[in-house]
Amino acid sequence: MKNNDLILSESIFQLSLPQANALRLLKTKHKKNYDRAQNNFENLQIKEIQNTLSKNYLIAQKFDKTLNNRPGMDLLVYDYKNSHLQIIELKYKIPIESTNDIKNLDSSLLNKAYTQLDKSKEIVSKNLDTILSEYFGEDFINIKPQKIDYFILTNYSIGTGIDFQLNLKLPTPILLIDHYLFLMNQDEGMKLVSTVLNDKSKGLKFKINKRYATYKLCNEKFKIPEFYSNVPY
Numbered sequence: 001m002k003n004n005d006l007i008l009s010e011s012i013f014q015l016s017l018p019q020a021n022a023l024r025l026l027k028t029k030h031k032k033n034y035d036r037a038q039n040n041f042e043n044l045q046i047k048e049i050q051n052t053l054s055k056n057y058l059i060a061q062k063f064d065k066t067l068n069n070r071p072g073m074d075l076l077v078y079d080y081k082n083s084h085l086q087i088i089e090l091k092y093k094i095p096i097e098s099t100n101d102i103k104n105l106d107s108s109l110l111n112k113a114y115t116q117l118d119k120s121k122e123i124v125s126k127n128l129d130t131i132l133s134e135y136f137g138e139d140f141i142n143i144k145p146q147k148i149d150y151f152i153l154t155n156y157s158i159g160t161g162i163d164f165q166l167n168l169k170l171p172t173p174i175l176l177i178d179h180y181l182f183l184m185n186q187d188e189g190m191k192l193v194s195t196v197l198n199d200k201s202k203g204l205k206f207k208i209n210k211r212y213a214t215y216k217l218c219n220e221k222f223k224i225p226e227f228y229s230n231v232p233y
Contacts, residue, residue: 041092045153045177046075052181056081057190060135067134072113072120075153076135078145079190085132085145086190087120089113093156110174113152117173121150149194153177170200 027034050059060076067073075088091113124131132140151173175183175197183192183203196203212223 042090045090053184058136070123072116083146084190085148087150089116089152091152091154117150151197153180173197
């Protein structure tokens, strides 16, 4: 840093894609704007869920502004036929750029989300008789959900699996958004999500396959192994 300017070697700057460099600079020069941009992506997550889920599910509309201040309750989805409610905390992570980002993903972003889920459980337990009417309207006055799942949806899978504060046990209550949407659009999707959340392998019974990519250079042939799976989303 010099005179509030960030000086970078041009050769180093060109090692990454321009958009990745732009995000890196934003994070360094305007931390508040970077954090705000990351939070705004949660709105895109909600829109994606709204546009993808079956009409068999209700997605909560916040009728009262005070509901915005409830931790761990970014999104509520309700299966009215089976009286099954999902309380969801959204976490969007702009892709990592360093090993320190991986550590921060575990220690700050995800651990914070787990703590927020615990707070949401306290709120719901105190407002169980009114939680549905508060978020879904007057049609649900005096109706209580028969089953509730609390979990986190995130866009980014990388992390060490280590928690630095909470000593969490597997399975942790977290899913990737793509995985969640795939499950929810199956028969009895909400029940399937609940089952997967309680499975240490997250329901991913897939086989890792190996193949080789072959390259020729200066009359020499090189084979490089590639690994892939049959994950359906």
